[in-house]
Amino acid sequence: MDAFTYRDGELFCEAVAVEKIAREFGAPAYVYSERALLERYRAVAAAFNRYLPTTVCYSVKSCSNVNILRLLAEAGSGFDIVSGGELFRVLQAGGDPRKIVFAGVAKTADEIRFALDRDVLLFNCESEAEVLTINDLAAAAGKTAGVALRVNPDIDAHTHAKTTTAKKENKFGIEFERAKKFIAAIAALKNVVLRGVDAHLGSPINTVAPYALAAEKLLDFLRAAPDTLTHIDIGGGFGLRYHDEEPPEFAAYAQALSPLAAAGKRLIIEPGRSLIGNAAVLLTEIQYVKTNGEKTFYLTSTGMNDLIRPALYDAYHFIWNVKTALPPPSRLFGNDLAPPAGLSPVDVTGPVCESSDVFAKDRLLPPARRGDLLAIFSAGAYGFSMSSNYNSRPRPPEILVSGNRYRVIRRRETYEDLLRGE
Template sequence: MDHFLYRDGVLHAEDVPVAEIAATVGTPFYVYSTATLLRHFRLFDEALEGTDHLVCYAMKAASNQAILKTLAEAGAGMDVVSEGEYRRAKAAGVPGDKIVFSGVGKTADEIRYALSGGIRQFNVESEPEMEVINAVALELGTTAPITVRVNPDVDAKTHAKIATGKSENKFGIPIARAREVYAHAASLPGLEVIGIDVHIGSQLTDLDPFRLAYQKVAELTQALREDGHDIRRLDLGGGLGIPYTRSNEAPPLPVEYGQMIREELGHLNCEIEIEPGRLIAGNAGLMVSKVIYVKHGEGRDFLILDGAMNDLIRPAMYEAYHDIVPVTEATPGVEPQPYDIVGPVCESGDTFAKARLMPPLEAGDMVAFRSAGAYGAVMSSEYNSRPLIPEVLVHGDQFAVIRQRPTFDDMINRDTIPEWL
C-alpha cells in the first residue's frame, strides 16, 4: 500500500496534487510520502512485537536526512555501509548504539570513526577485517562489538546482481568455517563477539530461502554456544521484496516474515535485528517526469522524457520494471497504445520501458514512476552533466524540498582547473 492515489483524476501524494509540486520545483523530481514510510516501518516493528528486537533501516535504499529523521523519530535504528552513511545517521539524530555497520570493505579510518562515535556492532565480513577492527579497538583502548556475517550458500532466487548468500558471492564467511573463525575472534582482545549476521539478498519474493538460511543460523547458534561463545544477538539482514507491478502476485507480508522468524529462531532467546530498506522506502516514493517529445518511429512510438537513466538507473542496470502512470488520469474508455519510454541521455540503455501500454500522451504531459523510493535518488548521477534532481517530502497537505536541484554553475564550479591551464 502507498499514499499516491488519484483524486478527481489528478494524482496526489497524500493530500498534495503532484502537479502542484511540479509547478514549484520543476521536473524531473522525486517525491516521498511520510505516511507510507512510517506505515512500512511500523509493519516490521509490529511483526516482531513481543520479541526483543530492533528494526534497523538499511539506509542505502534512500538516505536523505529528512527520511532518516522521520524513521529515527519512529524508533528505527540504522544499518550503514560507509562512513558517509554513518555520518548521515548521526546527523539525523540516531545514537551510536542504534547504528549497525555492515559492508565488505570497511577501512581502518571508517572503523576508527565509528568506534569513536559509538556503534551498536560491526558486521564482520572477513578475517582480515576482523584483524583491523581488533587493532583499531586496541589503539583506542576499547573493545568493538562484532557479529560475523556467515554465508549460508542459499540461493535467494533473485536478480544475480543483488544476490548475496551464495558461495560464489563476495559477502561473508563460509558457514562451514564459522566455528574456527569465531574461535579466532574470541582470541582477539579488542573484540567482543555478540552474535551472528546473515543476509542472503534483496527483493526476495518467497520466504523459503529465508527459512533455509535461518535454519542454518539456528544450528550454528547452538554449535557456537557449545564452543563457549555468548551468542545473544542475531542480525538477519533485510531483503523482503516489494510489488513493482500491480499483479496479484504479492511478496510475503512483514507479519508473515515475523512469524517465520519466531518459528525458526524463537527458541534461541536471542535479540533479533532486521535491516529492511527497499520495503520501507520503495513504494514510498515516485519519480515524476515530463514528456519532452512524442516521436513516431519505424513501427513504434517513443515517449522522450526529461528524466533519464542518470536519475533512475534501475531499469538500465537491473532490467527493473517500474509501473509508469500519467499524472492526469486517463479518460475512461480511452484506448491505450504502446510506447517505448526513454530518456534524453545519449545511450541506448537510457530506456525505461519498451512497448509499454499507456494512454495517448503529448509533450508537456507528466508521468510518475511508481515504487521509485528505494535505490532511485541514492544511485543517481550527473552523467551528461545533468544536475541531480530535487527530492521532496510530503506530510499530509504539506510538502518541502529536502534536496535542492543544483544549478549548472553549482555543478561546474565543483571542478578545479590546475594553475598551469
C-alpha cells in the first residue's frame, strides 16, 4: 500500500496528516514513512533470495540518518559505505561489520585502518594500488583483509551522464581484462584475500538488460578466480518511479542476475534509491506567488541546498499541493498531456541566489497562495544526504512517521549550528 495518500483532498503519510507536521516543525521538512522503507527492504530481500542467496547492503549515501540506518540494521540489512564517516554512522546504528562493504575510489589510510579495526566484510577495491595499500596497512595491523575487485565492465546503463559509472571513461573500477590479470598478483600478497568481485553499473537503471550483460561478464571473471572468492557484488542502481517511468520489479532484476547462481557464490546488492526514494516527501511552504509577464512562480521556502537533485541532474520530482480540492494526483500529469481543468503552468523555485534553484518549470499545478504547503515527492534518496548550508541556510529537520505516530530524527539546524567549528 502507498504510504503517501490523499484523503479528502489532504496528503497523509501513513495515518498522519503532513500539514500537522509542517505546522509543528515548519517547512522545509523531510517526512519519511517507516512502513514504506521497510516494505521495500523486505521486498528486495525476498525477491533476490528466491533466485540466489543474497545479502542486501543498503547504500548509506542515499540517506544516512542514523535512525534510518538503525531501522534497516534491525531488519537485518547490511550496508554499502563509501567513507569513514559512513562507517561510523553504521556502527552507531548497530550495523553488523560482517555485512559491511566498503566502496570508494580514494580511501585514505585512516579510513582503511578504521575499517580494518572493525573487520568489515569486504573492501571493494578500485585500483591495483589500493589493494597493495590495504595489504600494507593490514600487515601493520596484524590482520588479513577481504578484498573484492571492482571491475569496470564497460556497459552503458543509459543513465544521466553524471550518474553513469560503468563505462571505460568513468573513474570507477579496474578495466575488466586487467582485473583478471591482477588475480595472480593478489594471491602472492600475505595480508589480503580475494573474496569478491564487484560491478556497480550506475543509477537509476530502468531496464534489466545491463544487469544481464554484467552477469555474463562476472561469470567470465569467476572462471579465472580462486576458490577464496565467496561474494559477487552487483551494486545498486535499481530504478524508482519519480514520474512516468516504469522501472522493473525487483523480481525482474533478480531474474536477470539469476545465471550467477550457477557460480555457487553469495550475491551482494547495494540498493539505496529504490528502498528510500519513495519513502519520503519534502514539504515546502509557498512564500510568495509572483507573476512576470506570462509566467507564474511559486517562490518557496525550500532551496537547492535542501534538495539539489533538480539542479544537479535535471531530476524530475512530482510536486503537488498538500491540500487541494482538485482530484488526487496521478504522476502521469506530464506537460505533454492535456491539462486537467483547474491547473495552470507554474515554476516552483527556491530562495537561493542561483538560477538553477528551480524544482519544476512550467508544471501544471492547482492554484495556491502564500502560506500554502507543497509536497515534493520521491525525496528520500539523495535528498537530505546531499543537502548543504549554501546561502547559510540551516538544514531542514527529518521526521519519521510510523502509523499514527511521528518523531524528529534530526532537528532543524539553528543559526548557531552554522557557525559551529568556525
